[in-house]
Amino acid sequence: MRYLHIENARLIDPSQNLDQVTDVYVAEGRIHAIGHKPATGGIEHSIDASGLLLVPGLIDLGAHLAEPGFTHKGSIASETRAACASGFTHVCALPDTKPVADSPAVIQLIQEKAAKAGFAKVLPLGALTQGLAGEQLASMFSLSEAGCVALSNARAPFKDSYVLRRVMEYAATYDIPVFLNPDDAALSDGGCMHEGPTATRLGLTGIPQTAETIALAQMLLLVEQTGVRAHISQISCARSVRMLAQAREQGIRVSADTPLANLIYTDEAVTGYNSQFNVQPPLRSESDRQALLAAVNAGELAISSNHRPHEVAAKKAPFADAEPGMSIFDGFLPLALRLVECGELELSALIRATSTLPAEVLGQNQSLSEGNWFNAALIDPAAEQSFRRSTLLSKGRNSPVAGKTLKGAVNAVFIDGRKVFG
Template sequence: GLDGEQLAELVALRDAGCVAFGNGLDTFRNTRTLRRALEYAATFDLTVIFHSQDHDLAEGGLAHEGATASFLGLAGIPETAETVALARDLLLVEQSGVRAHFSQLTSARGAQLIAEAQARGLPVTADVALYQLILTDEALSDFSSLYHVQPPLRTRADRDGLREAVRSGVISAIASHHQPHERDAKLAPFGATEPGISSVQLLLPLAMSLVEDGLLDLPTLLARLSSGPAQALRLPAGRLSVGAAADLLLFDPQASTLAGESWFSKGANCPFIGHCLPGAVHCTLVDGRISYQA
């Protein structure tokens, strides 16, 4: 039930094909159980995925705790909800020696903690949701539930810090954090709506906007979308090499995509629909066979 009290049979799951282990979007409340889980995983060289957010500090929050949330009267989630949990998790990673991946960082201070851990030689990697590199909590100014996400959008300074961490390689993977919802899930008042953005279909065009704005060069961006995630999970993917699976994507960086023009996701909860974005996918190949063609 993801209560964080009992350990699954991790080795049996590894033998069945699981490549990494975590507790979903829930955090471990019991630090002693977490320590034992990490020691168990380290013994068998398993990768553990963290979503570091302190439950008590974040409970009831809807937006980043700051000027925007105060102005709108929304309950806040402080930056320390991430950094307190992240500091605890990194200390336990260091003690246990487990290989760890930290998913969906939202704060510049969190990225700094990851950088410091990497500098000490800890086997840690991290990713960020793509929309955290584009949006800030200022997007909530009209109470649009399309921008209600968890963990929350944070400040411009946090966004800039995350961008720099992606550029430098401290954050080696960019994720879509795709969370589709039925239409009714976003129609209630802001605090009663389901958090999340349906975004996987726009992952490349949205990411290309970072190149268009001069924030990343194209090779770095493509590495964060392919080889970076693959290396974080130690998967033989995300690269072009002889004998590797022909999982390829052909796109035109000079073309453009009208978001939502052809929409395959059943979740329309995406604030980018209607935007003209750079880059257009022509076709996708999976194991050498065309699985999508524009």
């Protein structure tokens, strides 16, 4: 047996409470030994990982990959390549494509294109309702059988609470996980940023925190009633953090994530009407940002990308009319490491929130232990990257790192032992 030998890497795996400099031996896609040379076999290839971090591959719980239907914004190949550049080995693809991912045929198309691209693995999220219209249930069991890891209605609203309840009951019957975005459409309708002093000063219509918390309260009550396996996607405010903590204390089975942008930026970033920061959910206040960071550090929240690539024209309109979203795969890793460098986020918490917790949500084993598939990223935290708009890997031109130089770069990414990046 011939081994890939990774030497002197700082292996960090929060699922095992590991943080140590060691050697790793990989063969036939799996980890065969950690910290000692296998008794038999030879070395086929060695990587000197001195000064590098070896971490479980990152898993994204929600990204817009644009394809099928919006190839002028991005493609599965371009966006999964950009995801690999930040250490992602798996990406959950949201169902708001065109056509909507509400049939096994669309799911098969997505899987085939992802396999052909050969970068990060794409984990499809099927639609909860037909056409994401929020009225008729999609063929949920068929979508699950077709390979969907969970079902979601993205940010499209449900017609009413009865439909939401029926969705949860059906999913619970077949033990299908559901991803739910808390947003009361009546309260957020017409809003384009956080409702607060900044919105008032700029004369922009705000989205109140209650648009999220009222919807979240309804969802938590129905999760408790139906017993469905639920994940709350993209929370943005402190009150939501407290509500989720109380729900868990009451025995409600629920996990949650927050977008990276909401950990970095606040509504103050909108000053100057910079449409780059027109995102959904909106960027909230500094106190909300600090509450989200505290929850991530405590291991209560995963971090998602909420990646949504756009062409230049989509962001050229006035702020309120610009298409919401941020293309963040290219700079995800250095932006996240900047939170570590400034002391707001612990390194182990970052890795836990981007690999261990998402793996638990999806029922996957992503740990770097002997016998497991080698899904991992080698990261150089000291390397500098210059992000020129012309060299971004994502097709999205709405990147917050364009024109900037940031510390932190991926040296290599491995999926099932195969080097797919670097």
